Amino acid sequence: MMVHVFDGELAELSPWIRGEVEFAAPVSQGALGKPVRRAQEWLNLHGTGVVVDGAFGPATRRAVTEFQSRSGLEQTGEVDEATFGQFVAPMVDVLRQRLTASVPLADALVEYARAHLAARPREVGGPNTGPWVRLYMNGRQGEAFAWCAGFVTFLLEQAAQSLEMDMPLPGSVSTDALALQAEHAGVLLTGDGAARKITPGCLFLIRCVDSDWNHTGIVTAIYDESFSTIEGNTNDAGQREGVEVCARTRAFHGNPPKDFIHF
Structure with missing residues (x-):
């Protein structure tokens, strides 16, 4: 089972998520490869711009020092455990179990969505690339991996797991697959009357043509x-x-047409 929330230790999470938020080893000037690239991604996400090239040179060292200074950390220029912990703190926060009482799934989904919005997830290092994309896409990234459906599915997994209930749909990183799953389950709302039936916590789908949807998100x-x-x-x-x-904010009517998934 894939685990998208933790209540105690990061070790409770699925392996690809732990790979984003667990400290592995210090990274310093002269290092090359994935750990350096990951540090450079987070430096950019925190507003300390540096080229994401996987090579830890003087510019990266200077960016690390600036980040440490802003964060009240010892200015070593090395990505140590404390620095890495500050890097990934926004992601760790959205992975925590957020619900202390039983609530409807739709309400839980909106609560997780607002928490993720506050963390300001975005791409870094290339199209559909970076720690947040990998989080939502089960470790995958790159130009071919549009991640709107992965985002929705990840948050739906978090909401369902927090409430200790089964997923209402299998979920997917494909918007078309989400729509077809909802149609099969009888929860896809289409047509002029759909807008009158939805509530916060529904999903919206932007439809290109019949049986072809290209974007999705959460109604709040x-x-x-x-x-x-x-x-x-x-x-x-x-x-x-x-x-x-x-x-x-989106209009119910007009082009492109919108359909909804109602849980």
Whole structure:
């Protein structure tokens, strides 16, 4: 079983998640490879810009020192355990068990979505690349791996596991697969009447043509002619191939058409 939340130790989590948040060994000037690239990704995510090239040179050392200074850490220029812990703190926070009482699945999903939004996940190091993309995509990354459905599925797994209940759908990193799973389960809402039936915690799907959807996210609030969302792999323009997790407001009607998954 894949585990997406922890209540005690990071060791409770699935291996690909632990690989993102567990400290392995110090990294210092002269080092090469994946540990260096991971440090450079986090430096960028924390606003200390450096080229993500997997080579720990003077520029990376200087960026580490600046980050340590801002974080109140000893300025060693080396990525030690304390520095790495500060790097990954936003990700560790969203992986913690957040629920202290039984709530509806939809409410739990919205709560996790808001926690992830507050952590400001975004790509770094290339299209559909970086620690947050790997988290949502079971360790995968790269231009071919659009991650909006992976984001939704990861949060749905967190909500279901927190409530100790089964997933309402198998989940997928494919938006089309999510829609077809919902259709098979009888929870896909389409057509003009769909907007009247949804509640916060539903998923929205943007449909290109019949049986082809290209973007998804979580509905967080509903108004007369619009709804608020939290969605991954989008941007300020609301496009499906963006770079971050955003909160948006979308209209119920118009193009492109929208369908919904109601749990």
